[in-house]
Amino acid sequence: MLQPLSLDVASRTDMRYSLEQLYQGRALQSFRSGQEICLRSDEVWVVIRGVVQLGTFYDTGDEALLGLACSSMPFGLPLTLIRPYHASALTDADVMRLTWTELEQSPVLAQNIFQHMARRLRQTEAVLAMVGYRRVEDRLRHLLLLLRQEVGQPVQEGTRLSVRLTHQQLANAIGTTRVTVTRLISQLREENWLIIDGDRHIILPIHVKA
Template structure:
């Protein structure tokens, strides 16, 4: 579905799992929902490049990677903006760069358990909402998708999530929901580190 905003920009609506069209001279400004960017290697293994939400910008001009896709995780509303209309000094561009660096830092963690838990903390800070037990992530992410971004296997992710839950560091109240418990000292330390490092 497509509508035109008062400023003349075209607003499109996408369903979960839809692929957002790629054009060399167009970027997408996300006004609602969440997407992931991804590619795959010669063996066909999917590689998640990032997760993006409200206020972020995504699109082919931000990537030199081929192949490259933008897949909707939820219902998404996004404005289609041509490059010559975009203000490249905007906060959205700064956030895009910061987020890419944050994920790169996380993926340099040597041990898979630490890497996966840091990814959960990052998702909680970006997409979560505060609940009594901590930060609630409500994204339809499968164990396979978490494995793709963490650089491990689905079996390992399932095993680690079960371990995290037994230790009380996370809580899964229902399908596609994870609460990262803020009472965990490691969570607070990581949260404080990210808060400082992402300050403008």
């Protein structure tokens, strides 16, 4: 059962404010949706706007979704033991690149990074819990509830996922096939568990509970 995250919008705003104060004049780097982000062993990236997809590849060549870095979340090679590890912009995104040395020299920034790493840890645990469900349908529901928590925007019908994931991306995340996800999405629509809006974004209605 997913529980609401304790870090609210104010804490994410504080993180952006800290970055702006510490690094005034430093240009953000912008990435278009689908664009790969180059990762180096001594650099950490922080998402300012948008969503970044984090993943790895199995020996078979299949891709696995490891998580989504949203506003104020850090990511980078110094923060993971997974290899290969890659990041790409799921939406148009603005990110700030910091060196590991800069983090070590700024207690304020390091504290903020720790806060949002804890947020990432909770997200990772939710993904691990999702993998434990035997039924593919349960894994898909759990993933969509997690996405609602991370990237949901309130709308009249319920909560709209601000990112548009393909059926293949959803399939990679829950360890199944695109065909299965397509079938389950249709089933959940018939059950009124989800809605697809005119821009092909998923909306979870108000009555859908975690």
